Amino acid sequence: MSKIVERREFLKTAAVAGAGLLILPSGTVFGANKPSNRLNIALIGAYGRAMAHYDGLAAENVVALCDVDEGHLALAAKKFPKAKHYVDWRKCLDQKNLDAVVCCTTDHTHAFVTNWAMNRGLHVYCEKPMGNSVEEVRVVRANYLKNKDKLATQVGTQRHEYENFNRVRELIMDGAIGELKAVHAWGNRQLRRPGYLPAEGSPPKTLHYDLWIGPSPMHPYNPGYFSGHPGANCLQWNMYWDFGTGQVGDMGSHTMDLAWNALDGGLPTSVEATGEAFNPEVTPVELKMTFQIPANNWRPAVPITWHQGGAMPPSPMEFIDLNKIDHGVMFKGDKGFLIADFQNRILLPYGKDANMTYYNRRPADKILPSMEGFQQEWFNACKGNLKTSCDFNYGGMMIEMMLLGMVAYRVGKTLEYDGENGRVSNSPEGNDLLRRKYRKGWTLNG
Numbered sequence: 001m002s003k004i005v006e007r008r009e010f011l012k013t014a015a016v017a018g019a020g021l022l023i024l025p026s027g028t029v030f031g032a033n034k035p036s037n038r039l040n041i042a043l044i045g046a047y048g049r050a051m052a053h054y055d056g057l058a059a060e061n062v063v064a065l066c067d068v069d070e071g072h073l074a075l076a077a078k079k080f081p082k083a084k085h086y087v088d089w090r091k092c093l094d095q096k097n098l099d100a101v102v103c104c105t106t107d108h109t110h111a112f113v114t115n116w117a118m119n120r121g122l123h124v125y126c127e128k129p130m131g132n133s134v135e136e137v138r139v140v141r142a143n144y145l146k147n148k149d150k151l152a153t154q155v156g157t158q159r160h161e162y163e164n165f166n167r168v169r170e171l172i173m174d175g176a177i178g179e180l181k182a183v184h185a186w187g188n189r190q191l192r193r194p195g196y197l198p199a200e201g202s203p204p205k206t207l208h209y210d211l212w213i214g215p216s217p218m219h220p221y222n223p224g225y226f227s228g229h230p231g232a233n234c235l236q237w238n239m240y241w242d243f244g245t246g247q248v249g250d251m252g253s254h255t256m257d258l259a260w261n262a263l264d265g266g267l268p269t270s271v272e273a274t275g276e277a278f279n280p281e282v283t284p285v286e287l288k289m290t291f292q293i294p295a296n297n298w299r300p301a302v303p304i305t306w307h308q309g310g311a312m313p314p315s316p317m318e319f320i321d322l323n324k325i326d327h328g329v330m331f332k333g334d335k336g337f338l339i340a341d342f343q344n345r346i347l348l349p350y351g352k353d354a355n356m357t358y359y360n361r362r363p364a365d366k367i368l369p370s371m372e373g374f375q376q377e378w379f380n381a382c383k384g385n386l387k388t389s390c391d392f393n394y395g396g397m398m399i400e401m402m403l404l405g406m407v408a409y410r411v412g413k414t415l416e417y418d419g420e421n422g423r424v425s426n427s428p429e430g431n432d433l434l435r436r437k438y439r440k441g442w443t444l445n446g
């Protein structure tokens with residue numbers, strides 16, 4: 001144990017035993033004086049999506065900014081003038097006074113930044129997706145589980161704060177559609193690309209391109225990867241295998257969250273997937289993946305299917321056009337259907353027994369409480385009970401399932417999965433594809 005960690009552990013024990021105070025990872029005593037009521041945060045990936053976090057972060061102490069583009073660092077510094085600057089997140093994470101990290105970098109670095117941050121005893125908010133391979137998200141989840149009595153984590157699926165998420169969960173759990181039989185989720189965004197962009201020009205002086213590539217295999221610079229407007233530039237690189245996971249990790253993270261939140265799901269026992277012809281450079285647009293999710297103590301085993309790029313579940317009735325819902329979820333029960341997008345839901349009792357007598361509507365005092373705000377939930381958790389809605393266990397299992405589906409798509413056969421050990425039991429090729437290869441000098445566990 002390092003001297004710093006030892007001191008933190010000592011302070012934590014002493015404070016809890018003594019005054020009931022909370023010690024933040026930096027070693028400051030929360031609650032003892034006003035300035036220490038704020039978290040010392042490193043914002044890694046400081047522009048683009050990060051701007052959506054600026055206002056919330058301004059109420060804390062942003063003490064470090066890290067971005068591979070020095071131009072973006074300068075823009076972020078206007079909002080957070082007191083923060084130290086870094087271009088390499090590995091150096092940033094060694095700053096001594098940190099409590100927490102907000103990670104808004106490219107997807108292919110998420111698991112690295114989060115894992116290194118947790119290894120340094122830091123709370124983490126990481127933009128979705130949590131990682132780009134089954135192995136990456138398992139490593140991050142395991143690290144979180146090891147530290148869950150010390151660290152607060154949140155995967156950036158902020159739509160989770162919509163009250164509709166709670167209402168959908170209540171209706172499904174309370175039996176509004178009878179016994180659950182199947183779940184479908186879908187997304188219609190289609191970004192077609194032929195392959196990696198060819199070499200073109202050279203990186204601007206402000207951009208550390210080698211650090212942008214980071215652990216992924218090298219690809220030549222092309223300004224096209226950086227041509228999107230701030231906050232949506234991810235759409236310029238996230239469909240390439242070495243940088244992202246296409247719509248599976250993008251809108252799939254948000255949309256499957258709506259389903260996953262209502263299921264208390266566990267890792268799938270098997271998965272099959274079909275889609276357009278495999279392209280070794282670009283993730284598929286058209287894709288359908290079906291996962292078998294084991295039973296739990298309130299529902300039977302159910303299949304969950306993810307559809308994207310034009311693939312859609314069949315409509316329960318002719319006059320309902322599911323295509324009008326860009327990103328949605330449909331739950332099928334033995335007494336009806338529940339169809340939802342992020343903020344709305346339709347309940348559809350169906351069949352001759354669908355008289356709703358089986359439905360135990362919950363009393364008003366059992367309605368699930370709304371949250372104060374998704375980002376605020378994480379700030380509060382860092383300073384308090386460590387509880388968040390989309391921690392790295394909940395979010396980790398959900399994205400592990402989705403990324404396993406991508407492996408089944410690549411292998412082209414139904415995969416049997418041992419979720420306990422993270423092993424595909426019927427395909428050595430599938431097993432190999434659970435992990436990505438990294439450039440020399442990069443390790444997930446630093």
Ligand SMILES: NC(=O)c1ccc[n+]([C@@H]2O[C@H](COP(=O)([O-])OP(=O)(O)OC[C@H]3O[C@@H](n4cnc5c(N)ncnc54)[C@H](O)[C@@H]3O)[C@@H](O)[C@H]2O)c1
Binds near residue numbers: 068069107157233
């Ligand atoms: N939750 C949401 O609704 C939502 C919306 C948009 C984007 N996102 C997520 O946010 C992330 C960033 O997306 P974006 O559109 O802002 O992308 P982007 O390409 O604009 O990158 C964001 C910032 O990170 C910097 N950066 C990239 N790699 C870095 C690295 N290794 N170290 C430090 N800085 C690095 C970039 O220079 C840029 O300033 C993605 O993972 C994306 O999935 C989430």
